[in-house]
Amino acid sequence: MTKTALLVIDVQNEYFTGKLPVSYPADSFANILKATDAAIEQNIPVIAIQHSATDPKSPVFRKGTHEWELHPELAKRKISTVIEKTLPGSFTGTSLQDFLKSHEITELVISGYMTQMCCDTTSRQAFHMGYKNIFLSDATGTLGFSNKGGTVTAEELHRAILVTQALRFSQLMSTAEWTESLRK
Numbered sequence: 001m002t003k004t005a006l007l008v009i010d011v012q013n014e015y016f017t018g019k020l021p022v023s024y025p026a027d028s029f030a031n032i033l034k035a036t037d038a039a040i041e042q043n044i045p046v047i048a049i050q051h052s053a054t055d056p057k058s059p060v061f062r063k064g065t066h067e068w069e070l071h072p073e074l075a076k077r078k079i080s081t082v083i084e085k086t087l088p089g090s091f092t093g094t095s096l097q098d099f100l101k102s103h104e105i106t107e108l109v110i111s112g113y114m115t116q117m118c119c120d121t122t123s124r125q126a127f128h129m130g131y132k133n134i135f136l137s138d139a140t141g142t143l144g145f146s147n148k149g150g151t152v153t154a155e156e157l158h159r160a161i162l163v164t165q166a167l168r169f170s171q172l173m174s175t176a177e178w179t180e181s182l183r184k
Contacts, residue, residue: 002132005105006039008032009049009090009112009119011074018067019060021143022113024154028141029071031175032111035139036077038179045080045103049090051118088121091129100131107132109178110170111139116161127169135170136178137162 011032015022022028039046048070053061061068069075070082085094100108108131110123119140123133142161144154152160166172173181 002107003103003105004039004107004109005045005047005080005100005103006035006109006111007047007049007090007122008036008074008079009110009122010051010114011048011071011112012050012061012067013069013071014060014067015113015141016071020114022141022154023143024158025138025141028113028139029073031136031139033073033077034179035109035111035136035175036074038182039109040078042182044109044182045099045105046077047096047099048074048079048082049094049096049112049118049122050082050084052084052086054086085118088118089125090118090122091125097129105131107134109134109136111136111175113141115140115142115158117142120161120165123165123169133165133170134178135162135165135172136175137172139175 014020036046051061052063083094083096090096108126110119112119126133142154142158145152
């Protein structure tokens with residue numbers, strides 16, 4: 001029997017009022033809240049993952065700052081547990097696996113930020129550990145980047161990860177498709 005949990009990864013103020021404003025898809029946050037509300041309604045555990053920088057001088061995700069805190073709209077919802085992480089993968093050095101095993105979870109629904117970093121890494125880790133994954137295409141999000149590797153728009157980056165996830169690691173669904181599947 002499949003038992004599902006919703007992962008809400010790094011929905012922290014850093015992505016709204018900090019140095020890393022998520023821009024694509026524009027409705028990703030609204031969809032994260034819709035997925036969260038649907039999970040709560042169906043008694044599906046909601047696991048908030050919260051990223052913390054290990055460097056106390058870090059310009060982003062510095063523990064105890066406003067930007068580090070979960071977004072207040074998420075924080076006011078009935079979250080089953082909050083798990084702190086310091087690396088992109090939500091399993092690395094955390095209690096996530098213990099929580100999932102103790103609740104007999106076999107399927108993870110991935111939502112949150114950023115698509116190409118923590119969501120993608122967590123999904124791949126889960127796949128390697130034998131979990132079935134659903135990756136919410138419109139309840140994950142990112143922003144554009146420029147670095148030594150080049151420049152990529154948020155839309156291009158997001159789409160590339162969705163294509164990769166759908167190749168092997170996850171079943172790709174929109175929030176509406178997933179919430180509708182819960183009603184059946």
